[in-house]
Amino acid sequence: MATQLVVALLALTSLGAASELDCKELVKPLVLDSHSPIYGKWVLNVGSWDQPDLKKDLATVNSSWVELSSSSDSGVMTIYWADRLNDDKCLQGIANATISGMTTHTTFIINGHTSYHDGKYYETCADCLLSEDTTLLPDGQSKGRYIFLFTRTGKLDPAELETFKKQAECLKFLPEYHFGGTDLCPDDREANTTTTPASTKETATPSSK
Numbered sequence: 130m131a132t133q134l135v136v137a138l139l140a141l142t143s144l145g146a147a148s149e150l151d152c153k154e155l156v157k158p159l160v161l162d163s164h165s166p167i168y169g170k171w172v173l174n175v176g177s178w179d180q181p182d183l184k185k186d187l188a189t190v191n192s193s194w195v196e197l198s199s200s201s202d203s204g205v206m207t208i209y210w211a212d213r214l215n216d217d218k219c220l221q222g223i224a225n226a227t228i229s230g231m232t233t234h235t236t237f238i239i240n241g242h243t244s245y246h247d248g249k250y251y252e253t254c255a256d257c258l259l260s261e262d263t264t265l266l267p268d269g270q271s272k273g274r275y276i277f278l279f280t281r282t283g284k285l286d287p288a289e290l291e292t293f294k295k296q297a298e299c300l301k302f303l304p305e306y307h308f309g310g311t312d313l314c315p316d317d318r319e320a321n322t323t324t325t326p327a328s329t330k331e332t333a334t335p336s337s338k
């Protein structure tokens with residue numbers, strides 16, 4: 130009995146030691162203001178989730194980019210997003226995020242469906258954006274969380290990926306990952322504001338089927 134207890138305790142302590150991460154050091158939320166290093170265009174490198182159910186939605190995303198811009202209202206930022214899905218369809222849109230302290234709150238309307246998201250951003254590598262996204266159901270309950278690491282180019286050093294995995298572990302995400310590709314959707318805003326006829330533009334723009 131006593132031996133078993135000691136063995137069990139030893140196993141517990143060595144497990145603890147093996148997975149001991151300095152999470153205080155690894156996970157530092159950003160206070161959001163117009164000087165936060167979150168603005169500009171970002172390409173998704175890797176994402177993870179905290180509920181097995183959330184995997185299938187992210188798995189349909191072949192590539193993703195976002196552009197965060199501050200607005201004239203310091204409490205609001207604009208999020209432009211563009212996802213290429215596995216069926217090679219591009220979805221893109223724009224949303225306003227209200228900022229309060231370390232959290233953003235955003236309503237996305239995608240294909241007529243409304244979803245609510247709370248966002249949090251963390252310190253990360255240079256030229257990286259680490260964001261945590263909580264999807265809220267209409268009753269305000271959390272459906273689960275994603276964590277996304279974006280970079281300016283979509284590329285990431287292996288060492289930076291390892292740090293991301295530790296940060297995700299600290300934040301209690303599953304040790305499963307989905308990687309974004311670099312075949313990005315073209316920016317519809319550019320296509321729409323250009324005065325040249327559509328036929329001279331990239332013909333790769335997917336039809337809105």
Ligand SMILES: *[C@@H]1O[C@H](CO)[C@@H](O)[C@H](O)[C@H]1NC(C)=O
Nearest residue numbers: 190191192215308309310312
């Ligand atoms: C994206 O789609 C291309 C072509 O269908 C495929 O080769 C590639 O593996 C996909 N990438 C991801 C991240 O799903």
Ligand SMILES: *[C@@H]1O[C@H](CO)[C@@H](O)[C@H](O)[C@H]1NC(C)=O
Nearest residue numbers: 200205207222223224225226
């Ligand atoms: C974002 O806010 C601006 C200013 O209030 C408004 O003009 C615009 O329509 C909003 N955009 C969306 C997508 O809600």
Ligand SMILES: *[C@@H]1O[C@H](CO)[C@@H](O)[C@H](O)[C@H]1NC(C)=O
Nearest residue numbers: 221222223317318320321337
């Ligand atoms: C750009 O034009 C396409 C095709 O007319 C349209 O589906 C899309 O919503 C437009 N995008 C923006 C950002 O206005």
